[in-house]
Amino acid sequence: MVSVIVASPPVFGETVPMLEFAAGLVRRGHSVTALLGSRFAESARAAGARYVPLPENADYDDRLLLGANPERNALPPGPEQFNWDLTNVFVAGMNGQHEAVQRLLDEEPDAALLCTSLFVGAWPVALGAPGRRPRRWVSVAAAAICAGDDATTVFGPLPGLRGEEAVRAHRAANAEFHAMLTSTTSAARDRLTELGATEPVPDFYTAVYSLPDVVAALTVPEFDFPRVAPTPAFTYAGILPPHPGNDPRKPPWWDELDGERPVVVVTQGTTANGDLTQLLEPTLLALADMDVLVIATVCRDVSALGIDPPANARVAEYVPFDSLLPRADLLITNGGAGGTQTALAAGVPVVMCGTTEEKPMNAARVAYHRLGIDLKTATPSREQIVEAVTTVLGDPSYREAVRRVSASYAAHDPITTVEALLR
Structure with a gap:
């Protein structure tokens, strides 16, 4: 001990x-x-x-x-x-x-x-x-x-x-x-x-x-x-597994994650979500006419959303990533290390939209390894979002690159590694 x-x-x-x-x-x-x-x-x-x-x-x-x-x-x-x-x-x-x-x-x-x-x-x-x-x-x-x-x-x-x-x-x-x-x-x-x-x-x-x-x-x-x-x-x-949610109940729209259409998840994370007009709201509006299902995790009270969600969007305060990401085809994020790597470990490409803290360094890694697209802005336009989503979903090389990285994440056990380092 x-x-x-x-x-x-x-x-x-x-x-x-x-x-x-x-x-x-x-x-x-x-x-x-x-x-x-x-x-x-x-x-x-x-x-x-x-x-x-x-x-x-x-x-x-x-x-x-x-x-x-x-x-x-x-x-x-x-x-x-x-x-x-x-x-x-x-x-x-x-x-x-x-x-x-x-x-x-x-x-x-x-x-x-x-x-x-x-x-x-x-x-x-x-x-x-x-x-x-x-x-x-x-x-x-x-x-x-x-x-x-x-x-x-x-x-x-x-x-x-x-x-x-x-x-x-x-x-x-x-x-x-x-x-x-x-x-x-x-x-x-x-x-x-x-x-x-x-x-x-x-x-x-x-x-x-x-x-x-x-x-x-x-x-x-x-x-x-x-x-x-x-x-x-x-x-x-390696990375720690995503923390499982405490609520065993699935949202009423959970059965829609059946693979019939691509699932795009968008989040601004747990800290930089004070202004949802930066990324979350533009993404909902940009993808409103695309044949995708958009899951927006607000990480705060959903009443903070300043627009009515489009018909193809589902909005929640929080959805456990351990359950959601294996059913997703793409994550749009402002680029925190935890959420970005959790998506990659689940085999999901990412679109990066972060310019603060270490987020540009995470985005640079995504671009370098072709694991998604770095938009190099925290406030992307609707046109940028549509182009990035269309590109990643339409080019299988992104998902193939993510699969290779995902296998490496699966081979690591951070708790066992750190336990050994502490001795």
């Missing part, structure tokens, strides 16, 4: 995978303490873990901080918003996270730490600040891998280059990416200095992937870019 602290910033997309790991480790007989945001207390206890809340200065509601924050939403998608997110959502919790981890390690000095890659509470001690180190520190990268090397940038290999010319270009592009996040790195350095760190602080994402003992990325090599050589402390773990 291993004693494990499972920790995450209080962000839905970061926390849900850690709850799955907590439950899986508990089922295998390990002692799990869940250090999570207060809104996840009940879920942590349901997983069988001992729940410990994040301190008040590291706890918040990400739906307000990310989804409905006028300061954030006033920033253009891209470097400014990305820096704002990293600084205000993740770096800002460092002091409270550090204090909480130290209290738990004082109780159980031999505990291992399993946390998301953007949980920064173990950074201070790793960089020389006073305190205890966990016996083993395993970081789970739930979002896109934001690391390049001599063979690729964080957005993929640069086209048309070979040999030393490609190496020089990739190094320059990767240096530019780190420079783009200078304000985030500076904010992290300030907090680390406050907490007594004595060693040089790397660039933010260099620290993300170099400080833990090992990084388990929730993806497969076939959904990553080709690399010269992943570091020995980097493991592709």
